[in-house]
Amino acid sequence: MVEASTDGLTAEQILSEAGAPVIVFDQVQLAFDEQVVLKNISFTLLGGHTKIILGASGSGKSTILKIVTGLLHADAGVVWVNGERVDRLNEHEMMAVRADLGMIFQEGALFDSLTVRENVGYKLYEESDMPIEDAHRRVEEVLGFIGLGEYIDRMPSELSGGQRRRVAIARAMAFKPRILLYDEATTGLDPITATTVDEEIVKLRDLERVSSLVVTHQLRDAFYIATHMAVRGGDGKVKVVPATREKERQAEFIMLRDGLICFEGDADALRQSTDPYLRTFLS
């Protein structure tokens, strides 16, 4: 990690504070052969905040997440994740950065030869020195958090679409990353199941202090995540309620169009935008 210090604080300490930048894109460009996907993308995700990336199919939303995790490399521009400049790291060096990143893929991308327990605990069982009993406990805790405790010994093929997405979220959060990346986590789900997934995203953000980068073209889900917050009631139960104005401002939207960001702002600003493209997208 970065060792430079500012005012007596190490970069790591600064980054661990709420509101510190955890992902920075600076003039990022990417093309596949002749097709330019990202022309000039710059944005910053702050710690504990949410950035919701909207855009039409093929606009490069998922590509941004893959660049963050180092699954793809940008042709130009600078990408910082948790204080590491990831655009010039090789696959081996990226492993350390990925230790603090969880990603939920479209359709879940669960390992279909492994049980739900093995999927959720994959990183703990395979890539950490955590004692097996502790790993089992963590898996059960995480599955309990998303309400799928009784499905622990099932195979992914035995789960519904919504359950698969929730297991994917559990897998991504099992090793307690500080950043979660959601790639179309609710696409193809019915509204009720999609709301359940949205609530998990909100709970992770507000109760576990996870910074979230959410890619979607489902406006309903995007607004739900941006305008709700999770609170723990006096009885210890978690409730998802409409967000305060201050909380709403911590969720920002980015709209991609033709490889560029054509809008950046909070839910209110998006609703009030008079841009014809945005109005078409919102209608």
Add this chain to the structure above:
Amino acid sequence: MLPFIGSRLKQAALEVQEYVRLDLATFYALFTRPRYTHDIVEQFDVIGVGSLTVVLLTGLFTGAALTSQSGVTLDQFGARPVVGRLVSASMIKELGPVLTALMLTGRIGSGIAAELGSMVVTDQIFALRALGTDPIRKLVVPRVLAGILMAPVLTVISDFVGIFGGWIVARFQLQVASGVYWSSVTQGLYMQDVWMGLIKPFVLGFAIVTIACHVGLRTSGGTQGVGRATTVAVVAGSVAVIAADFFVTQVILAVLY
């Protein structure tokens, strides 16, 4: 026409480059940590134990058919009693390694390409990498290790079963006495033949598995792509087995004989 040929040549060069890169990365991963021991054990079981039946049947019937055919030819020279020598030399030097490798290509090559291809098109490979796992260490190394080490074991089994199948035909169809057959089998064998029969399967096992892994990991185009990858893995693997067999034979003949 020229641009088309140029594009195909570029594509072929890219495939070769990616195949060599995969091989180099696999070699590096073979000798460095981390290793996924339980995946290695699992692949030894899948590739080794799982292929036993097909290899046993192939070896048995090949040896039997070879003896039957050879008996007819040898009769023309009054040389029926030396049929064991011909069967053992053919099985150990050529038919055992090549037929076992071809059976492995059909069974293992297609399986590997389909499994890895499915993982690619469903983003499971991306998920592995995002979870901090190197797919080469987790998926390729165990299969390559199992392929390299189990192909010779299966070949030796196939050789023995083939010679045994030959004995059945020699004894009961050609009426060659058992003692004559078995002494002919051992008399016709030299150490160089044994080396040839042992060295070939290492190379062929490596070729089959690395080609299947390469094709599987470069799958694109959804489920149709997986089907295509499976076919390509079997066809390319089979051709590679025959070609590699020829070149390895030339090298061993030059070095050992």
